[in-house]
Amino acid sequence: MIGERTERREDARLTSGRGRYLADHDVPGLAHVAILRSTSAHAVIRGIDVSGATALPGVIAVVTQADLDRAGARPMTHRLPLLGVLPLEWGLLARDRARFVGEPIAAVVAATRSIAEDAMELIVIDEEQLPAVVDPFVALAPGAPLLYSEWGTNEFFRMTSLPPVLGDVLATAPYVKQFRLTDHRIAALPLEGHGVQAAPDPATGTLHVYASNQQPHQLRTVIAETCGLDEQSVRVVAPDMGGGFGNKQHFTREECLTAMLALITGRPVRWIQDRTEGLISSIHSREQVHDVTVGYDDSGKVLAYRVDVTANVGNPILYFSGIGPAIVTVGALEGGYDFGVVGFDLRCVATNTCPIGAYRGFGQPQAHFSSERTLDAIAVDLGLDPIDVRRRNLLPDGPRPWITGGGARIDVGPLGPHLDALVTEFGYGRWRDLQSEARADGRLVGIGVSALVQGTAPTQYGVAGRFGSYESAAVAVLPDGRVTVAVGTKSQGQGHETTLAQVAADVFGVGVDRVTVTDGDTAQLPYGMGTWGSRTAVMAGGAVLRAATQLREKMDRIAAGMQTASAEPPTFSEIAEEAWWQTHRLPADEEPGLQQTVVYTPGNTMPVPDEHGHMNFDETFAAHMTAVAVEVDPETGDVRVLDAVLVSDCGVVINPMVVEGQHQGGFAQGLGAVLFEEVRYDDDGQPLTSTLVDYTIPEAPDVPRLRVVQRETPSAVAGGFRGVGEASIIATPAVIAGAVADALAPLGVEITSTRLHAHYLRRAIRAAGYTPDASAFASR
């Protein structure tokens, strides 16, 4: 039932080796794909000699873009419905130019993956190296190597919103600060990498695709387009998934390529991404530089806020590309604050690096990092408490929805009480006392706070063309009284088989064990939007709620007319039997059976300007307040989290345990992002983090428990739900940075980057003139 800590029903399968992931779908005659990738960051491909590879025993096909052209493959494009994006189409393989290390150049289909990899080594590429550019500012400078010479620039996209009054307010503000903030590049790294398996069905002429993808219906659309098939000729099934995190949100070259390889060879083929492919070529995220100008008064109230965003989008050959998250960044600059006049100048810059794209949080962590660093800087400058500075800038507690200048309809509950709850639950005053004691002791303890208002369940029409704000659900009550639910979203491990079952069970008043939830199969529903953008509880939850409610009402009508032997009302199962098997007894205007398909939208979003010029991208908003205390070891740079509390208001909570899990997981990823992970390249565009020895993610001992305090302000959408999946990954980098900055303030170290890894902090601490104390260190 809604609100209960129902144990996750999928876990019995997923934790005992009975899950079926992409690689668990062997079929007779299955062939295996290996993809030859560019080892050059930038090169002209003059020729590809595949003769040696083709001759290797066990090799079925070696395919280049020329072969794909002959087979009728069509180019991909970013599908951005934006003015001013430079034109860009790309093949499923590089045709005559490689623009990042890891770009696919040729594919081998063989009896085994080992043979395919042996054959890959026999492919000879005749290429001419070109100068590469890795840094976006270098890429923008005159004379920089151009990725696409026809553009005449590497500036793929620019979007500016600088209200004329912005300059005036900044000029007259009592205080003005300018600083540069940097968000470094990371990778989402789902535990199960990408994978796809495609098999042509000779009987029907259709193509059956398994893909570890968050949006199977849209993948079907893109595969149909690139392979030249009708949409109904492609069935996509997303099986059990070991994570997605946005990394499996894009529709990739590899997914379409594998489909084409099945068509070309006429047999089932499978490609499983290996970890190095995952790290160098499967979508990076976050890399942005923010040049912030903020004007404020002596109470700490922000009067004007300008952020010039330079977003490295890599080689942007990706559906919606890195522009998508970058646009979300500039749309989320204020978050839950009123910053007076806000402006931005966004430049999306192509470089010879892996494409930048989605990762849980999708542009919002960068916006939040900047707003929180800015408020902390104001607090330090004016000698104010960072909590007070946030209070002065938070949106007023009413009215709701609060309609921003741009038209966002922010429907969160009152923010002040959430902040009060944070102060109490975290023990803010006590932590400040402990901090004073620690400082007197020479220890570096710091406290960070963050106040996040996050748009959830968005329409991404504006940044992805086809990502509308609706969801499909088909609910049926079978003759034996069992309930089936099919949805167009796709669980990647979030527990949807439990939470969506709770929603249906709640409506029907039956046990959760009577409800079976399935997802990820395009054969089940005409269309669906998949899982991303903190949307499933709101969108699929709402769709299930609607469909189940309509069925429940029908069952009540049928029950009213039923004759039972006893005086007892008919049972749930008896009504179901009646609806399916005693149809002659149903009321005259009642259709037989119990099944209902709903395509649901809350209807709050508007991705293009309305008559007032307003746009609202989110169906509903959620509020999350976070505080952490950390201690930094000045000798090693290690950051230890002493306490972490998150006050969560995601509306009506379907399952508190699942919400806690979402927050704990996002906390782990957010912590990993700033303390351990970084995608690095050398100046020539060679990746330096191509294995998990170099790309270090947090492990169990590195992630403390996040204390979650749940508060419920129901939203006005169906069920009163709000999205929750991305909150803690957005908040965590900002709040950890705030705490580290606070800890290091006595040493004069300033934190202006998300790079809080021990080795960076160590260098910053030394650069600030701190001399390590070997004696103290030795006895610790």
Next chain:
Amino acid sequence: MKPAPFDYVRCANVPEAIAALSGDEGAKVIAGGQSLVPLMAMRLARPTLLVDVNDVGLDGITVERDVIRIGACTRHRRLERDPVIARVAPLLQEAAGLIGYPAIRTRGTIGGSLVHADPVAELPTVLVAAGGFVVVRSGAGTRVIAAVDLFTGFLDTTLEHDEIVEDVLLPVAGTRHGSSFCEWSPREGDFATAGVALAIERDDDGRCVALGAAACGLASVPLDCSTLLAAVLGETSASGALLRQIARVMRADLAGDPDRADLVGLLAARAVHRAFARSDERSAAAA
């Protein structure tokens, strides 16, 4: 991430293994495989033949008066948990427990780690600090190689292609012995960014009379730091002044990346502090 094609032979004894190695220039010995197999999967190592020595009888621990003899195939996990090792080679015991994770330690072997010669690995550093030896055998017979003569560079040793490590020899710790392996890595179980292995012996008056130390993370081989730490000789305790001096000297005198030199200095100070503390405990227990 599949290895290039290779052959495999599982040998029953050392002569068989040596014969297999001699017969194929591309052959490579495999025991625990914890370093070799990942390198093969990435095709950075491409042996044509794997010579499996797990069954040749090279595991075991024997104490011979003042020398401890450890069979090359002895697993890290045994070094970590064996009470004899804890008593006679506590530095080795501590270092073994810092290698990777339990699954890695259960498979990985001391001989394998030494001949793999990763400059940030724990066991080569211990061998240098402790002044140990390896006993190697080929068709021509056996020879003994001192630690400082074994390591020549990144993943490189003075072993000939057809030589197999049979045993590792380490000195038995004295009654007032104290040791410590201190390392820093971003995460538990990672290869160390920097580390220091240190062992001291003290006389009846508590004076440090012998010292061996080595650092990893600074060079392509474990670096012998005994001379840099000479200030510890003659000391009866790890005073704050001594520890600060150690860190200062090492930071100033060590070549290479200054950040790592800085860490090595700090870790050396910590190792000295702990070695004296452990020596005190050992002396008290012996008394």
